[in-house]
Amino acid sequence: MSNTVELTTPSLVRQVSSIKKKQAAFFASGKTRDIEFRKEMLLKLKNVIEKYETTLLEAVYKDLKKEPFEAYGVEIGIVIADIELTVKKLRSWMKPERVGTSMFHFIGSSYIYPEPYGQTLIIGPWNYPIQLIFQPLIGAMAAGNTAVVKPSEISEHSSALVSKILRETFPEDYIAVVEGGIEPTQALLEEKWDYLFFTGSVTVGKIVYQAAAKHLTPVTLELGGKSPCIIDKDANLDYGMKRLVWGKFINCGQTCVAPDYLLVHVSQKKQVIEKIIEAIEAFYGKTPQDHPKYGRIINHRNTERLSKMIVPEQIVYGGKVDIADKYIAPTLLDIPSGSYESAPAMQEEIFGPILPIVTYETIEEVIAFVNQQQKALALYIFSNNQENIQKVLRNTSFGGGCVNDAVMHLGNSNLPFGGVGESGIGRYHGKFSFDTFSHHKGVLHKSMLVDMPIRYPYLNIPVSYLKRIMKITM
Secondary structure, eight states: OOOOOOOOOGGHHHHHHHHHHHHHHHHHGOOOOOOHHHHHHHHHHHHHHHHHHHHHHHHHHHHHHHOHHHHHIIIIIIHHHHHHHHHHHHHHHOEEEOOOOOOGGSEEEEEEEEOOSSSSEEEEEEESHHHHHHHHHHHHHTTTTTEEEOOOOSSSHHHHHHHHHHHHOTOOOOOOOOOOOOHHHHHHHHHHHHHHHHSSOOHHHHHHHHHHHHOOOOEEEEOOOOOEEEEOTOOOOHHHHHHHHHHHGGGGOOOSSOOOEEEEGGHHHHHHHHHHHHHHHHHSOOOGGGGGGGOOSSSSHHHHHHHOOGGGGGGEEEOOOTTTTEEEOOOOEEEEEOOTTTOGGGGGGOOOOOEEEEEEEHHHHHHHHHHSSSSSSEEEEEOOHHHHHHHHHOOEEEEEEEEESGGGGGGTTTSSBBBGGGGOOOOOOTTTHHTTEEEEEEEEEEEEESOOGGGGGGGGOOOHHHHHHHHHHH
């Protein structure tokens, strides 16, 4: 069955509705509940990704100039690893989990049953156009759902290829693809879904959340924000700044968990800047625009947006902009004390290769500064002082992060990935993806051997006696 969907304005609602009806019928057939079907479909996805590996890498290069080594690691390799883990662990994840049962429920046993939500919608972003479509899709498939996938029209080459792959691999009544811009997205959001997964900006996330609320649809929102990176006074700068530079400038800074700004102990400022520059030039040379491993901004509009954050008198390093080439040099900005509120680079998530530097004197000052901002998707601290590390971890709220590294927590499938507050709702990766796309229903099984009469009204049991019984047995 072909699942090519060519949406035109007059028929948007009708065509989306048609897809939903087909998927509702397929889900009702019970096919997706079978573990062998789920594993077969996941392996089918793995095989087709491997088949198109070279073409996928070429598409990502066309969109973001993301070179093959980087692109394989962050776009394809991480997806393949997630599929392999999911197939290996799926049977244990699907088993009902027995949990404790209090004596009050004598004789009984309690279980949590994971079941698929049903029809899911996955809306992906442009910055990781392969990974951030396929990773949530793995969770939806593993949990036994159908899915409609909406790639970003901005990463046009990658999204077109992802759409082609899914259409060739799966029937429309199981996995469907809808392409296009605002109007198709609006048509999709008008429908009622059993689960909705969105990755993108905070602004669009709010629109998606409002649309989901109309139908009481549960959601995962993977958003972003200004993720702080703290450089303590005793941090190991030799290793630390290389890790920081990698995490910041991978994908040309267009990563939702990239370090957005530095909070540097005043005593370390000079050395930190020197080590960062050293690492940048080791990675990308003295002229990154000519270096094959340095990417580009997704489009001219975002390049212009980023260029407005670069205040000439704040430039410590870099600062070159070539809008025609969609190029922003790796740029360090020194944000003077007292001007944090007015500095353009501190007003919104940067999402590009610009790194503002803010200094501090005490760790308490850092914690207060971080807590004055919106809750971040990530937080990083480079330090050898365990007391300071624990103070930061205990007293700040953020989605996830690293100690003495940056971004790498995403590569551990045993850790949940997700935001908090304005940086997002929900979590996924590994088993967390399966859990996200599953409803966990609690069921109490009671024996018919005996019947505890205390709950029945005809016994006229005093409340004081009920209190004692519940205190002992609950």
